[in-house]
Amino acid sequence: MRVNDGSGGAEVVRVVVVDDHPVVRAGLLGMLGGQPGFEVVAEAADGAEALAAVARTRPDVVLSDLRMPGVDGVELIRRLASAAPGTRVLVLTTYDGDADVLPAIDAGAVGYLLKDSPREELFRGLRAAARGESVLAPSAAARLIERVRAPARPPRGPLSEREIEVLALVGGGASNREVAAALFLSEATVKTHLVRIFAKLGVSDRTAAAVTAHERGLLP
Known part of the structure; x- marks a missing residue:
């Protein structure tokens, strides 16, 4: 952060805005540009552009979307951790x-906010991120708490070989119909396997099942 001599010594957070939607970027630029204490030093449409912008401007915070073409948000965060360790990333x-x-x-993201967050929450999040402090949307915090608790939960029975096959396909993005075709099963049987998988892993949806299975080393 640098000192803004024109505002009585107030700290100015220098930000790079990264989002593949031009309208979203324009909205963020307009919002931050009209707010004292922030300076948008660059914008980028994807992770590759963001890496170049950070190397050029050395901002305090990168405010980044996650799902973008090419170098996505997670890969951008990983690369910045080594390329620009002094720059924080707020998702x-x-x-x-x-x-x-x-x-x-x-x-390595220091914060995670949702796009429907109030303006003031975003401003507070950017300031906190610039100081290296964590800031999380309530739903993101809940996910982290759940993950911390998950390893402490006793296993609810091992997955069968067939359940692992089903889960591996689901984790790869296959629909129930695609799983059924690949394993020569009916869709009803696939749904039954998923219900049992969810119960054994202590989760309630496909994504959580895949993430939990990977974390526990159940999938190759």
Whole structure:
């Protein structure tokens, strides 16, 4: 952060905005540009552009979406951790599922907010991120708490070989119909396997099942 001599010594947070949607970027630029204490030093449409912008401007915070073409948000966070360790990354996205929150935090993001957050929450989050403090949307915090508790839960029975096959396909993005075709099963049988998998892993949806199975080393 640098000192803004024109505002009585107030600290100015220098920000790079990263989002593949031009309208979203324009909205963020307009919002931050009109707010004292922030300076948008660059914008980028994907992770590759963001890496170049950070190398050029050395901002305090990168405010980044996650799901972008090419170099996505998680890969951007990983690369910045080594390329620009002094720059913090605050995620601003629409998604708060396990498959989004956990990889972003693991990669090194200091904060995770949703795009429907109030303006003041975003401003506070940026200031906190610039100081190296964590800031999490309530749903993201809940995901992290759940992950911390999960290893302490006793296993609810091992997965069968068939259940592992089903889960591996589901984790790869296959629909129930595609799983059924690949394993020569009916869709009803696939649904039954998923219900049993969820119960054994202590989860309630497909994404959480895949993430939990990977964390416990159940999938190759």
